[in-house]
Amino acid sequence: MHLAKVIGKVISTQKSEKLVGAKLLMIKSVDEKKEMTGDEVFVAIDMVGAGMGDLVLIDWGSSMYEDMKLSADMAIVGIVDDLQTDDRDGTEEAR
DSSP: OEEEEEEEEEOOSSOOGGGTTOOEEEEEEBOTTSOBOSSOOEEEEESSOOOTTOEEEEEEGGGGGGSTTOOOSEEEEEEOOOEEEEOSSSEEEEO
């Protein structure tokens, strides 16, 4: 799994029959401090009702193919409520 932030949505009127009714969101990778990393923007199918600005968990690749009804290789599978990291000098909570 991977951490990402929802930065937008994709509107598509013409798409695979398996994607009809699915919400597609644009995401960017984030680090443990919730800071965006890299310039790549990805599109993922939303399985959990995520929205703009949400910190989300992403799953992709072969594990996604286990659900044969899904016609996507990247999906939002969780909305993150909080992150906690250990900064080695004490416990720091990323908020």
